[in-house]
Amino acid sequence: MSGGAQDQAVRTGRIARTFIYVVLIYFALFYLLPLFIMAINSIKPLSEITGGNMMSLPAEPTLAPWKSAWSTAQIGVEATGLKPYFMNSILMVVPAVAISTIIGALNGYILTKWQFRGSNIIFGLMLFSCFIPFQIVLIPMARLLGLMGLAGTTWGLILVHVVYGIGFSTLYFRNYYAAFPTELVRAAMMDGAGFFRIFWRIMLPVSGPIAVVCIIWQFTNIWNDFLFGASFADLDSMPMTVALNNLVNSSTGVKEYNVHFAGAILAALPTLLVYIVAGRYFVRGLMAGSVKG
Amino acid sequence: MARSVRAPRDLRTVLQDILPKLVLSPSLAAMLVFVYGFIIYTVFLSFTNSKMLPSYDLIGLDNYVRLFGLSAWTTALINLAIFASLYITICIAIGLLLAIFLDQKIRGEGVLRPIYLYPMALSFIVTGTAWKWLLDPGIGLENTMHLWGWDSFKFGWIKDRNYAIYTLVIAAVWQSSGFVMAMFLAGLRGIDNEMLKAAQIDGASNWQLYRRIVIPLLRPAFLSAFVILAHLAIKSYDLVIALTGGGPGRATELPATFMYSYTFTRNQMGVGAASAVIMLMGVAAIMIPYIYAELKEQK
Incomplete structure (x- = not known):
């Protein structure tokens, strides 16, 4: 039980607390997942993405996509990057x-x-x-x-x-x-x-x-x-x-x-x-x- | 509350009296022109036969009649009704659940709270880019489940015209529900603990405590959350553009995307203006009573 339980009116048992933690952590994953997936896939070569699993960590991490996004990707008519x-x-x-x-x-x-x-x-x-x-x-x-x-x-x-x-x-x-x-x-x-x-x-x-x-x-x-x-x-x-x-x-x-x-x-x-x-x-x-x- | 400064009048104080109004006047002028003047102009255009360029030939209510005869507009309104009701309900449900759970003296609250809230700092274009890909059956979640051996797993809503609207709900809920959580949490932290203790001594269970006392006390937070989410729903534009582009077909068209395409790509400015007026009326119906009540309360 948490230490502050005395001054809290609502008291929860051990099972309820476990349940609460599970739900809270589940939602934390839900909010983090898209950012995490974007981050790991932004350092994969393209072949690893189209041929592989989006959840797997990069086998050969590369910064090339970042360089391309920043300075060479095609936006509009010119290849200026972002x-x-x-x-x-x-x-x-x-x-x-x-x-x-x-x-x-x-x-x-x-x-x-x-x-x-x-x-x-x-x-x-x-x-x-x-x-x-x-x-x-x-x-x-x-x-x-x-x-x-x-x-x-x-x-x-x-x-x-x-x-x-x-x-x-x-x-x-x-x-x-x-x-x-x-x-x-x-x-x-x-x-x-x-x-x-x-x-x-x-x-x-x-x-x-x-x-x-x-x-x-x-x-x-x-x-x-x-x-x-x-x-x-x-x-x-x-x-x-x-x-x-x-x-x-x-x-x-x-x-x-x-x-x-x-x-x-x-x-x-x-x-x-x-x-x-x-x-x-x-x-x-x-x-x-x-x-x- | 705030009272004005009043001092005896001489030349200097007269000047000091004018100065505040003088400093406020550019903002006032900008607001009257750029907000209210522009609203009047758009309302006026909605009564004209403007096409690619504004025209000043009045045609009465024809644009509104045409607007409500267009199946694209009806679709947009139905989509908005589906999107808004699910978006508001789910955001409030998740927000309330997370807030109540976080309020149980949770260890690590300081870590969890910012995680729930960070999507609010992102642009809908970024959110759309991420979810577009996660929801893409060929490469996102469905593909991952197949690779993990769950071959019968199907999740192709984003390509299905009957279900694509729900993918908008998923992404929008992901973005805003943490914010609703923060609103409820602030409300919960404002509730007097002694009152809850007293109710508990009278034999109330946790469930009763929340149902009978806490949730009714959160009414202002419910109202604020509803108002904010409802007006965000009506204004939703970026997310649709980034996630589905209004497709497949017109399956995820909303009033905001309708207005844009009719005005700027289909050269039906009169109809576009009429749709913008309807959107404004929707927002006004929600915001004006709310603002009025808030201002009255503050006095």
Whole structure:
């Protein structure tokens, strides 16, 4: 029996506990299996995959599929590998995350500490905008990007992601700042501190945790986006997810499964890394995005 | 809760009063244009005879009539109903089970929890790539079972138009159920242990404890999970593209893929816009009451 059983109301017998562990471990395998299979098959030569068992460990491990996925695989018309698209995603994600987070912080500050008539309605409108199906904005967005000369550019994608990211970043900062004592802000104001000074000196220094949550959430969402990338990017600005899909679903030639898997892991690596390093914040962000308040 | 800062008015405070609104205004403008303006534009297009390019000839409700006359749309709606109901039910069932089990002072919880949750960090394109191959009878699970000597094992759902929709459920559940687990676990950790102890002293069994007390207390978590999963289901697009491409035939077409193909490849923009409007109405029907209740509660 586990040691903490006394302070736990629900007590379980030995058989029940064994059963619980079996179920929990079974599910852990279910979640790990696809990643494990992708990983081991990404270092097998193709002949070993098509002729062998996907569950067996590689007999002759090779890094060739990874090299191919990164720098020589055929994507679209050119054999460039995923490297340029990985860079596209970085160039798109970094500014989009930075801008939407800063705007979100300012909005959250205003919506909690400088409320005015109608500010709650504005927040409600922003909240709803987080959840709209983006199909409803695809057609006008395509038109507008064309008119602005941003169609098919990374800047166009940055604009799209900032605009549709503000809702969530505002939500995070608003809920976080709502718990911050307004008296402190008021006292600073009596001392003559203005709008920006209060934000800079009082709010920002306590914003670390929520900034991490917000950055992780935006990073994951924008990196993983497919719909906007597929709709608005051209070959020069195509993000990683779209390039991966082109690699995997291109109908020409032999299906190089090992290269596909290496590519899929490459596409997953940045968000996985963030998850491993800062998983606690990732979970908090997910929760804050769903269970508001 | 949060009260506004109010100070005596002089020129400086008047300026300070305008400043917040000034700083908020670009976001407000962006939201009004890019979200609500665009929604109005798309709604407008759904009443026009737009084909490849937007046109401004109003044709009333014709697009909606056509939309609901299309078998492809009906298929997409039926698929969504099957996918959403299974996806939501199974995610909630698995999430609740794992959360309750993990809450039994489990050794290794710190290892298990992140394993359950990591798929949420992945792109649906990555998930689709992995599962497409696992489910492929020629090379994935079926082939492995044959090689292990289970010759009669059959699992070709992904190639079968009657069953392909269920492969979407498998992959989507794999991706999201850990997240639902985290929501329930947070709910469970918020329940007062003393209350449970009291019920136990009154002679309640574990089963009764959960059925009568714990699960009813988790109502907010159930509601949140339902709302999040339902709106994710309506928006599902990437996973279909990566896993099945909407096939075989149209067997896994969902409203989101329908909208995209009608608008951008079949040049039926009016019909595409109408389908997007229906999707929005679906999401709004779920989200607006929820957001309204949440905001009211916070006051």
